[in-house]
Structure formats: structure tokens, C-alpha cells
Amino acid sequence: xxxxxxxxxxxxxxxxxxxxxxxxxxxxxxxxxxxxxxxxxxxxxxxxxxxxxxxxxxxxxxxxxxxxxxxxxxxxxxxxxxxxxxxxxxxxxxxxxxxxxxxxxxxxxxxxxxxxxxxxxxxxxxxxxxxxxxxxxxxxxxxxxxxxxxxxxxxxxxxxxxxxxxxxxxxxxxxxxxxxxxxxxxxxxxxxxxxxxxxxxxxxxxxxxxxxxxxxxxxxxx
Amino acid sequence: xxxxxxxxxxxxxxxxxxxxxxxxxxxxxxxxxxxxxxxxxxxxxxxxxxxxxxxxxxxxxxxxxxxxxxxxxxxxxxxxxxxxxxxxxxxxxxxxxxxxxxxxxxxxxxxxxxxxxxxxxxxxxxxxxxxxxxxxxxxxxxxxxxxxxxxxxxxxxxxxxxxxxxxxxxxxxxxxxxxxxxxxxxxxxxxxxxxxxxxxxxxxxxxxxxxxxxxxxxxxxx
Amino acid sequence: xxxxxxxxxxxxxxxxxxxxxxxxxxxxxxxxxxxxxxxxxxxxxxxxxxxxxxxxxxxxxxxxxxxxxxxxxxxxxxxxxxxxxxxxxxxxxxxxxxxxxxxxxxxxxxxxxxxxxxxxxxxxxxxxxxxxxxxxxxxxxxxxxxxxxxxxxxxxxxxxxxxxxxxxxxxxxxxxxxxxxxxxxxxxxxxxxxxxxxxxxxxxxxxxxxxxxxxxxxxxxx
Amino acid sequence: xxxxxxxxxxxxxxxxxxxxxxxxxxxxxxxxxxxxxxxxxxxxxxxxxxxxxxxxxxxxxxxxxxxxxxxxxxxxxxxxxxxxxxxxxxxxxxxxxxxxxxxxxxxxxxxxxxxxxxxxxxxxxxxxxxxxxxxxxxxxxxxxxxxxxxxxxxxxxxxxxxxxxxxxxxxxxxxxxxxxxxxxxxxxxxxxxxxxxxxxxxxxxxxxxxxxxxxxxxxxxx
Numbered sequence: 001x002x003x004x005x006x007x008x009x010x011x012x013x014x015x016x017x018x019x020x021x022x023x024x025x026x027x028x029x030x031x032x033x034x035x036x037x038x039x040x041x042x043x044x045x046x047x048x049x050x051x052x053x054x055x056x057x058x059x060x061x062x063x064x065x066x067x068x069x070x071x072x073x074x075x076x077x078x079x080x081x082x083x084x085x086x087x088x089x090x091x092x093x094x095x096x097x098x099x100x101x102x103x104x105x106x107x108x109x110x111x112x113x114x115x116x117x118x119x120x121x122x123x124x125x126x127x128x129x130x131x132x133x134x135x136x137x138x139x140x141x142x143x144x145x146x147x148x149x150x151x152x153x154x155x156x157x158x159x160x161x162x163x164x165x166x167x168x169x170x171x172x173x174x175x176x177x178x179x180x181x182x183x184x185x186x187x188x189x190x191x192x193x194x195x196x197x198x199x200x201x202x203x204x205x206x207x208x209x210x211x212x213x214x215x216x217x218x219x220x221x222x
Numbered sequence: 223x224x225x226x227x228x229x230x231x232x233x234x235x236x237x238x239x240x241x242x243x244x245x246x247x248x249x250x251x252x253x254x255x256x257x258x259x260x261x262x263x264x265x266x267x268x269x270x271x272x273x274x275x276x277x278x279x280x281x282x283x284x285x286x287x288x289x290x291x292x293x294x295x296x297x298x299x300x301x302x303x304x305x306x307x308x309x310x311x312x313x314x315x316x317x318x319x320x321x322x323x324x325x326x327x328x329x330x331x332x333x334x335x336x337x338x339x340x341x342x343x344x345x346x347x348x349x350x351x352x353x354x355x356x357x358x359x360x361x362x363x364x365x366x367x368x369x370x371x372x373x374x375x376x377x378x379x380x381x382x383x384x385x386x387x388x389x390x391x392x393x394x395x396x397x398x399x400x401x402x403x404x405x406x407x408x409x410x411x412x413x414x415x416x417x418x419x420x421x422x423x424x425x426x427x428x429x430x431x432x433x434x435x436x437x438x439x440x441x442x443x444x
Numbered sequence: 445x446x447x448x449x450x451x452x453x454x455x456x457x458x459x460x461x462x463x464x465x466x467x468x469x470x471x472x473x474x475x476x477x478x479x480x481x482x483x484x485x486x487x488x489x490x491x492x493x494x495x496x497x498x499x500x501x502x503x504x505x506x507x508x509x510x511x512x513x514x515x516x517x518x519x520x521x522x523x524x525x526x527x528x529x530x531x532x533x534x535x536x537x538x539x540x541x542x543x544x545x546x547x548x549x550x551x552x553x554x555x556x557x558x559x560x561x562x563x564x565x566x567x568x569x570x571x572x573x574x575x576x577x578x579x580x581x582x583x584x585x586x587x588x589x590x591x592x593x594x595x596x597x598x599x600x601x602x603x604x605x606x607x608x609x610x611x612x613x614x615x616x617x618x619x620x621x622x623x624x625x626x627x628x629x630x631x632x633x634x635x636x637x638x639x640x641x642x643x644x645x646x647x648x649x650x651x652x653x654x655x656x657x658x659x660x661x662x663x664x665x666x
Numbered sequence: 667x668x669x670x671x672x673x674x675x676x677x678x679x680x681x682x683x684x685x686x687x688x689x690x691x692x693x694x695x696x697x698x699x700x701x702x703x704x705x706x707x708x709x710x711x712x713x714x715x716x717x718x719x720x721x722x723x724x725x726x727x728x729x730x731x732x733x734x735x736x737x738x739x740x741x742x743x744x745x746x747x748x749x750x751x752x753x754x755x756x757x758x759x760x761x762x763x764x765x766x767x768x769x770x771x772x773x774x775x776x777x778x779x780x781x782x783x784x785x786x787x788x789x790x791x792x793x794x795x796x797x798x799x800x801x802x803x804x805x806x807x808x809x810x811x812x813x814x815x816x817x818x819x820x821x822x823x824x825x826x827x828x829x830x831x832x833x834x835x836x837x838x839x840x841x842x843x844x845x846x847x848x849x850x851x852x853x854x855x856x857x858x859x860x861x862x863x864x865x866x867x868x869x870x871x872x873x874x875x876x877x878x879x880x881x882x883x884x885x886x887x888x
Contacts (some may be wrong), residue, residue, distance in 0.1 A: 078888040082404070082411040083302065085225035091755050091784060091809065108792070108880045118757060118784030126774070136402035138412055143757065144810040147885030165690025174888050179417055180358035182304070189304040190360055195401055215773045218814030219761025222743040222840050292457070300666040313533050313562060314585065317663030329659045340535060340562030352659070365535065367587040369663030396666050437551045441539030441591030444522040444618050526748065526848070526855040580846035582856055623861055624802035626748070633748040633855035636805055639845055 010043040014060060015150070016076055019051035019101055026077040026178045030196045040205045042070060047148055049074075052102040053094060057156040064160070064168075071169045071207050072157060075149035075200070078174035079181070081190035084132055084141035084151060085174040086125045086198050088154035091118045095147035111155040119158035123171035124213035130141045131206045133185035138191075141218040145172055169207055175199070185199050232265040234291035235425055236282060238298055241273035248400045252418045262427045264292060271296075273371050274324040274394050275316060277310070279378040286382070286390075292299050293391045294379060297422070298372035301403070302395035304411035305397040306345045306354055306421050307364035312376035317369035317418040333377040341380035345393035346428065346435035353428045359421045360413075363440040367394055376401045391429055397421070456513035460505060460520055460593070463495035464543055470521040472624045474640045477595045486514060492517070495593050496546040497538060501600040506528070508604070508612075514604040516601060519644070520594035523617035523625070526633035528576055528643050529586035529618040534536045534598035535562045535634055539591035555599040563602035567615035568650065568657035575650045579644045582635075584595050585662040589616055613651055615651045668812035676709040677734035677870055679690045680726060682742055682815070685767055687719035692743040692844045692873045702762060706871045708736060715740070717815050718768040719760060723822040730826070730834075737835045739875050741866070742816035745847070747854035750798055750865050751840040752791045756821035757784045759815035777821040787826035789837035790872060790879035795819035797872045804857075807884040811838055835873055841865070 013035075016030035028048050035046035046068050049056045065070060078085060092115055094106035125141055132139035144149040154172040155183035161168050175196050176182075191199075235257075239249030248271050259270035267289050271278045286294060300307060314337055314413050318330040347363055354361035367373040376394040382428050398404075404412035413421075457479075459472030471491050489511050493500045508516060522529055536559055538550040539600035569585055576583035590593040598616040605612050618625075619640050626634035635643075679701075680695030694714050698847060701712035711733050715722045730738060758781055791807055798805040811817040820838040827834050837874035842848075843860050848856035855866075 005262075026725060041735050043843055047675070065787070076888060081411060081888075089757050089783065092804065093885075097883045097885055097887065103882065107883050107885075108879070116783055117755065117786055118782075120757075120759070135880075136400075136405055138401055138410070140408065141761075144886070146381045146888040147809060148887040150888050153299040153715070163692070167845075178358075179360055179413075181360055182354045182360040186841060187304060187364065188360070192414040192417050193411070193738055194416060195414050216769065217761060217763045217773050219759075219773075220810070221814040222742060222747075222812040225538050298666060304666075310537070311535050311561065313564075315532070315564070315663075317585075319661045319663055319665065325623055327661065329661050329663075330657070338562075339533065339560055339564055343563055361629040363539075364571060365591060366664070367664040369587060371664040371665050390627075427622070435552070439539060439541045439549065441537075441551075442588070443541065444520060444525075444590040444594050445707045465850055481672065526853060577849045580849055582845075582848040582854070620804075623804055623857075625806040627802055630806065632804070634857070635845075635857040636861050637857050638860060646713060 009070045010042045010045050010067055010082050011039065012063055012067055012072045013044050013046045014049050014074045016051050019049050020071065021063050024181065026175055027183060029068065029178065029202060030175060030193065031064060033074050033197055034200060037071055039201055040208045044177060049153060050101060053104050053149055054102060055153055056149055059202060060153060060157060061160055073204060073205065073207065074153055074157065074172045076172065076174050079177050079185060080188050081174060082138060084137060084139040084193055086128055086139065087121060087142050087145040087172040087174065089118050089120050089143060090101055090145055090151050090158055092155055094152055100149055111152050112159055115159055119155060119162060121164040121171035123169055124210040126219045127210045127217050128203050128206045130214065130216060131202050132199055135198060135202050137195060142174065143220060150174065164207050171207065173203060185217055230265045230290055231292045232267050233261065233268050233287055234289055234294045235268045236271050236296045238273050239270050239282060243290055246403065247401060247412040248397055249297040249395045251400065252397060252415065252422060253297050253313060253389060255419055260383055261277060261423055262430045264430060271375060272323060274322045275322060275326050275328055275374055276324060278371055278375050283382055293426065295429065296375055296379065298394065298396050301399050301400050301407060302410050303396060306359060306361040307366040308350055308361065309343060309346055309364050309376060309396065311340050311342050311365060312367055312373050312380055314338060314377055316374055322371055333374050334381055337381055341377060341384060343379065343393035346432040348436050348438050348440060349432045350351055350425050351425050351440055352436065352438060354421055357420060357424050359417060364396065365442060373417045395425060420436065450599060452487045453514045453518065454489050454511055455483065455515045456507055457488050457490045458493050458513055458518045460495050461492050468625065470619055470625060471519040472635065473622065474566060475519050477641055478644060483645055484652045486652060489513065490500060493597060494545060495547050496544045497550055497593055498595055499598055499657065500597050504597060504601060505604055515648065516615045517651065518597055518601065520616065520618050523621050523629060524599060525618060525620050526582060526634050527597060528581060528583040530572055530583065531565060531586050531589040531598060531616040531618065532569055533562050533564050534589055534595050534602055536560060536599055537591055538596055546592060554595050556603055559603055563599060563606060564614035567613055568654040570660050570662060571654045572647050572656050573662055574652045574660060575646050576643055579642060579646050581639060587616065594618065602628060617647060671755040673789050674709045675710045675736045676711050676733055677705065678729055678738045679710050679712045679741045680715050680731055680845060682717050690847065691715055692841055692847060693741040694757055695844065696841060696866060697741050700865055700866060705867055706874045708874060711735065715819060716767060718766045719770050719818055720768060720814055721814060722819050726819060726823060737870065739870060740819055740838045741822065742838065742840050743849060744776055744841050746854050747840060747842050748805060748815055749802060752794055752805065752820065753787060753808050753811040753820060753840065754791055754840040755784050755809060756811055756817050756824055759813055760822055766815055777818050778825055781825055785821060785828060787837035789835055790876040792880050792882050793876045794869050796880065796882060798820065798865055798870050801864060801868050803861060808840065809877060809886060814838065817827050839869060
């Protein structure tokens with residue numbers, strides 16, 4: 001049996017705490033299951049980010065400083081989507097339809113003032129897509145992580161990397177509702193905990209081991 | 223361990239063979255997994271129906287004659303749906319957009335000439351819905367089984383029962399794509415084999431054991 | 445100019461009064477515009493049905509008795525649909541998710557006790573579909589009118605015809621939101637008043653003049 | 667009657683030529699109707715862009731040089747959408763699922779090498795959204811213009827402006843199918859020519875006259 005210890009390279013895997021009246025958050029449930037497991041010779045450190053514009057990034061950056069991960073994969077819940085969505089890009093805007101857990105509702109504010117308009121994920125997103133599909137898991141590339149806390153976290157993370165740790169691999173994926181959540185959202189698609197769990201293992205393995213990305217078409221016409 | 227034998231009461235559970243270029247059919251895959259298992263003290267007899275207007279009903283009625291089931295539950299695949307759909311009603315019409323596996327494409331023909339316009343399932347569909355949801359499985363009542371082989375089989379089955387075996391319990395459920403199928407249908411919802419398997423066990427158990435149906439609203443406004 | 449008078453043959457065209465907090469109902473708005481116009485040498489008599497299970501049918505049957513129409517076309521609003529939906533069949537069940545305007549919420553009750561499970565529209569629905577499409581108007585055949593007041597009215601109307609006036613032509617169509625309504629239902633499809641107006645003229649003309657229906661595939665697989 | 671002449675300030679309004687086997691393109695049809703009309707004291711110059719990665723931008727920038735517009739509004743067709751979509755941001759990536767009209771299919775190439783990851787529209791997009799909604803026209807802010815020729819044109823346009831004409835107002839909107847197109851795309855939403863025409867007038871008027879944007883929430887959570 002492989003031994004884990006604190007000196008082993010690690011992956012920081014984040015989910016979100018509850019928000020908007022949900023009693024569970026698929027992202028935290030999925031991420032927490034992998035805490036302290038080994039994937040591709042890396043120890044998984046799972047943490048929950050608060051669903052708050054202000055504190056989410058502080059908690060994330062603090063964990064990066066503490067754990068020195070080789071990879072940061074943030075996971076958010078995208079209620080209504082049917083597939084694992086690998087996010088391609090984060091944009092420098094907050095535009096919140098509802099208040100976050102701290103009661104803040106920024107509208108058309110930059111995530112970080114005087115910073116670039118966007119950052120692309122530095123993960124091999126097409127390779128990750130192909131590997132999910134070959135594992136029989138429905139997936140797609142997404143060209144928008146929205147304008148809420150998910151995009152905020154992804155943008156802030158990639159901005160931090162651009163400034164301070166350009167070698168750190170980092171990205172964001174959105175996952176569907178769990179079946180138990182979809183029961184309360186009539187007509188919504190869902191994905192089982194087991195499938196999401198397998199998806200995260202594939203995504204982390206590919207992100208850690210792929211030498212470079214592949215060029216396969218996975219865009220949208222509009 | 224419970225022993226099974228041919229004299230034990232049984233449930234006839236049907237799926238469909240492949241059609242329209244699919245390499246697997248979710249309904250047969252789900253049904254076949256339960257073949258020869260025991261659910262609520264009944265032995266499951268799983269059979270595959272041909273995806274043909276003409277032969278599907280003959281095969282089904284022949285199996286009923288052979289096995290004398292206490293319950294007939296027919297399962298079809300509804301690509302694109304996100305939930306288990308419990309069918310409420312079958313209508314006396316065939317209207318095929320594509321030819322069936324025998325090359326037949328009936329358009330606006332009755333399933334059975336000079337027979338009633340429709341039959342309602344005699345299963346406790348609302349109790350089945352509630353029990354699925356309490357098992358954390360997304361589900362809904364459907365008010366149309368379409369106008370293809372699925373509706374044809376459901377109508378023919380209920381017509382047979384109305385004429386010859388009014389005490390026989392029978393109904394139809396549609397299930398989503400499997401994840402491995404949704405990979406090839408971009409954007410489509412799916413449901414894992416394990417979830418579908420659990421759903422069928424719940425549905426069969428409730429259909430066999432519920433004393434009567436419950437009145438809970440689960441209709442549609444249009 | 446063509447003269448209209450009370451002895452001229454007429455078409456009874458019905459829409460619904462407001463319900464569920466809407467400030468307009470697309471069906472009444474569309475129907476009212478055609479009141480007292482001439483289509484295919486028939487005078488249009490537009491009336492509003494109350495959105496109530498009990499009174500809707502009474503008002504409709506009373507109007508039939510008063511006006512002796514050659515055709516009854518009932519129009520309902522189907523919020524969220526993108527096309528004109530020509531209903532094929534009405535089923536003998538009320539299953540209301542919300543109370544009607546009189547506070548009634550029937551669940552799993554027959555529209556009419558001891559009556560057939562369903563009635564098919566006696567209109568040339570495929571010819572009507574083709575004629576709409578050739579007029580560049582998005583349309584489809586629908587195999588379920590739901591289980592609310594719309595289906596209730598369609599069933600009750602066709603039951604009346606089956607018993608008392610088998611020569612009377614009658615059917616039901618659902619129309620999308622108006623653009624002004626879709627503004628308040630984020631993401632919903634809509635259809636302009638002008639397009640709906642043209643659609644109703646086509647539908648009425650075809651229903652009155654088609655010698656017989658055509659056989660074109662327009663069903664659904666599930 | 668107001669006179670128009672070449673010295674009058676103008677708006678450059680662009681649509682796209684046909685692509686992907688369509689026999690009409692909603693964007694060019696809508697744009698062409700407004701050619702040489704007057705909106706908010708500006709003459710409309712409508713041009714068609716080729717649906718080609720390489721030539722589209724050349725044609726656009728050449729027209730800007732020739733006409734010195736006060737505003738550039740590019741319009742693209744988004745088949746399947748139900749609302750006018752005002753694009754917020756263009757990203758520096760081409761990822762084509764299908765070849766363009768010149769047979770080119772760039773995959774994961776930058777629109778412009780060594781240029782910023784994204785540009786935000788400099789139009790008052792929230793004011794434009796509100797004004798459309800107050801005109802009873804369904805609309806939304808979109809956070810992705812895709813990764814095809816539409817995004818390519820929007821990015822190239824905003825890059826040009828950032829480098830050479832920072833005072834020039836410019837943006838991109840996507841429009842739904844016309845009803846006549848939706849007839850051939852079963853189930854697709856559509857918007858009438860008249861509604862799109864009104865929408866473009868509102869958008870141009872607001873873009874030209876709004877002193878500054880308003881802060882209203884219109885983002886997405888994911």
C-alpha cells in the first residue's frame with residue numbers, strides 16, 4: 001500500500017459551501033469524498049471555500065500558501081447542466097444576480113481592479129475532455145464560468161498564478177446536480193456521485209500527467 | 223438465501239433491442255441486469271422486445287402467456303430526458319418519424335383497429351413517483367409515451383389486459399440515456415446504470431405491494 | 445367588401461382569461477384580435493373561457509348552443525413552448541399542480557366520469573401543420589394537452605361532440621408566450637402577436653376547407 | 667423629411683453571409699432592412715461580412731476606415747436562442763467545430779497572437795438590456811460569444827479599437843432564428859423580423875445616446 005505523508009506532492013481540490021438555500025452542495029460533496037486519497041502519486045487535500053466573493057479567494061490563496069500544491073482544481077456546482085463542464089476562461093467581472101452568503105451582491109465590478117480582462121486556464125482542457133469521454137463520462141468545454149463566485153475564484157486564482165507562481169497548474173470545473181438535488185428541481189439533469197467521483201479522478205490524473213494539450217475541436221458557434 | 227424456482231410468482235420486465243444506429247439500448251441494459259433476481263418475493267424474468275411495430279407485441283403477449291407474471295413492466299429509452307418517466311397513458315395511434323427495425327413506418331394508423339382511443343396504466347403511478355423521489359431518484363409522471371414502438375407496446379399490452387386479464391398489473395417507464403450514450407449526444411442528460419437499477423427495484427416493489435395509489439399533484443399545465 | 449351577418453356560418457374561437465398571476469394571457473389576446481372578422485367566408489366569434497375547471501366547459505358548451513358554429517377552435521397558452529402546438533388528443537383526467545381561478549385543484553379525477561379514456565381531435569391536424577410550415581410558421585403536433593384546464597376543455601368539447609354533434613369540427617391549439625410575456629420569463633421562447641395571428645388564420649382556413657387529412661410523419665419516438 | 671447625406675454621422679451595422687447550408691442568415695436579413703435608414707440622427711450603413719475567419723475582419727476594418735462610423739454594431743445569428751443576446755466580452759481564441767466558408771477550421775489558435783486574453787464591449791450593455799425589455803423584447807446579457815467567427819469578429823474589432831480608436835463605440839449582439847428558419851429546426855425558438863428590427867433600432871439608439879451604463883444585475887451564477 002502506498003504511504004502518504006505531508007512531504008508528498010499534493011493536489012488542492014476545492015468545493016463550495018452551501019448557498020442559495022440548498023441543503024447540500026454537489027461540489028463539496030464530490031470533493032470531500034476524495035480528501036486524503038492518492039491520485040497519480042499525489043495526495044488530495046480537499047477544502048471548502050465559502051460562497052462569498054470576499055472570503056473565497058482569501059481562503060483559497062491561504063491554502064495554496066500552506067500546502068504548496070502541484071495542481072489546484074476548483075469545483076463548482078452548475079445546477080441544470082447535464083455534463084461535466086471544463087472551464088476554458090475566467091473574466092474580470094463580478095455580476096451577481098443574488099447576494100452571496102455574506103450578503104454582498106457586486107454588480108459589474110472587476111474581480112481585481114486594473115487587472116487583465118480574462119485569463120485562460122493553463123490546464124490541458126482538451127486532453128481532459130477526451131479522457132473523460134473515453135471513460136464514458138459526458139463532458140464539454142465551457143467558455144463561460146458565469147459572473148458569480150465561481151468565475152470570481154477562477155479569475156483570482158489565475159491572476160495569482162500569473163503574478164506569483166506561473167508554473168502552478170490550475171483550473172475550474174463545473175459539475176451537475178446530484179440526483180438527490182435534481183429531485184427538488186423538476187426536469188433538471190443530474191450526475192451520480194460515483195460518476196462525478198470518477199470524473200474528478202480522471203481530470204486530476206490528466207492534469208498532472210499530460211505532457212501537452214491536444215488540438216481537437218470543442219468550441220461553440222455562438 | 224432465498225430460493226427461486228419456476229413456480230414462484232414472477233415479474234415480466236421488458237427492454238428493447240437496439241434501434242436507430244445506437245450500439246447499446248439503455249432499456250435492455252438496465253432490464254437485463256435484473257434478470258433472474260428476486261424483488262419483493264417475485265422472480266424477475268427479463269426479455270428483450272424487438273424494436274418493430276409488428277413483432278414487439280407478439281413477443282410480449284407470448285411471454286405473458288408463457289410466464290403468467292403478476293406484473294408486467296415495460297421499459298423504454300427516452301434519449302434526452304433527465305428523469306425516470308412513469309407513463310400515465312397510451313394512445314391508439316402509430317405515427318413513426320423513422321422506420322422501425324423491420325423497415326415499417328406506420329403513419330396515423332391505430333395500434334389496434336376499432337379499439338378505444340387510449341388506456342390508462344393500472345399501476346399506482348403516483349405512489350411509484352413518490353417512492354422514487356424518496357429514494358433520491360429524479361422522476362416525473364409523463365402524459366405521453368410518444369407515438370412510436372414504446373406507445374404501441376404500452377397500448378397493446380393494456381388492451382390485452384382490458385380484454386383478457388383485467389387483474390394483471392402493467393405499465394411502462396421511460397429511462398434516460400446512460401452516461402456512455404450521452405457522450406455521443408452532446409448536451410444530453412443521462413442517468414447512471416446504478417441509479418436506473420435502483421429505480422427499477424423501487425418501481426417494481428411499489429407496483430407489487432402498494433395497496434392503492436395516492437393523490438398527489440403531478441400533472442402539467444399544458 | 446364582404447358583408448357579415450348573424451346568419452352567416454361562424455367559427456367559435458376561444459381563449460382563456462388570466463391565471464396564475466399573469467397580467468395578460470396570450471391566448472385571449474390572440475383570439476380577441478380576430479373577433480368579428482371573416483375567415484374563409486365564416487364569421488369569427490371570439491369568446492374568453494374562465495380558467496376554471498368547472499365553469500370553462502359550461503361557458504363553452506353554452507356558446508356552441510348559442511352560435512351553432514361550423515368549427516370550434518380552442519386556444520391555450522403554453523408558456524415555454526417555441527412553436528404553435530396542434531393538439532392531437534385529450535385524455536380523461538384532471539391533475540392540477542396549482543389551483544384554478546376558482547380555487548379548485550382536482551387531482552387524478554376524470555374530466556367526465558364513466559366516459560372514454562381519450563378523444564382524438566377530428567381536425568385535419570397534419571394538413572394544418574403543413575400549411576403552417578408552408579406559411580413559415582414554426583409548428584408541431586403535440587400528443588399531450590397536459591392535465592390542466594386546457595386538456596379539460598378539449599376533452600369536454602370532444603365528448604360533447606361525440607355524443608351530440610358528431611359533424612361539428614373541433615380541436616385545440618397551444619401558442620407560445622408573447623414577447624412581452626417572455627420578458628418576464630427569462631430564457632423563454634416567444635412568438636409575436638402578428639405571427640400568432642397569421643397562424644390562427646391559416647389553422648381556421650385549413651380546418652374549414654381541407655377535404656381530408658394527409659399522412660405525413662409528425663410523431664415522437666417517446 | 668430628414669435629409670441624409672454622406673457627411674452625416676453614421677452607424678456601421680454588420681450581418682453575416684450564409685454559412686453551414688442555411689439558405690438565409692437572420693443577421694444579414696435583419697441588418698439589410700435598416701440600410702440607409704436614419705436612427706437617432708445617424709445614417710445606417712449595413713454591410714455583410716463573409717463567414718470566414720480570415721476575411722471577416724479585413725472587410726470590417728476596411729469598412730470602418732471608409733465610413734468613419736460613430737458606432738459599430740455587429741450582428742450574428744444564434745440558432746436555438748430565444749432572446750436577443752447582448753455580448754459582454756470577446757475572448758482571444760478560435761475553436762471551430764466546423765470549417766468556415768473558406769474551408770478553414772482553426773482550433774485553439776488566438777484570434778490575434780500576443781494580444782490580451784479578452785476585451786469587454788464598451789457599449790452600455792445593461793442600459794441596452796433594460797431598454798429592450800421596456801420595449802417588450804426578450805433579451806439577455808451573454809457572457810460568451812462562442813469561439814467561432816462571431817467571437818473572432820468581436821475580438822478583432824475591440825482589439826482594433828483598443829489600439830487605434832479608443833473613442834469608437836462597438837459591440838456585438840446575437841439574434842435568434844427567424845420563424846421561417848425555425849420551421850426547419852424542429853423545436854427551435856425564433857423571433858419575428860419585425861421584433862428583431864425593433865430591437866436593433868432600440869439597441870442603436872441607446873448605444874448612441876446613453877450617457878453612461880446603469881448597474882443592474884444581469885449575470886449568471888455559472
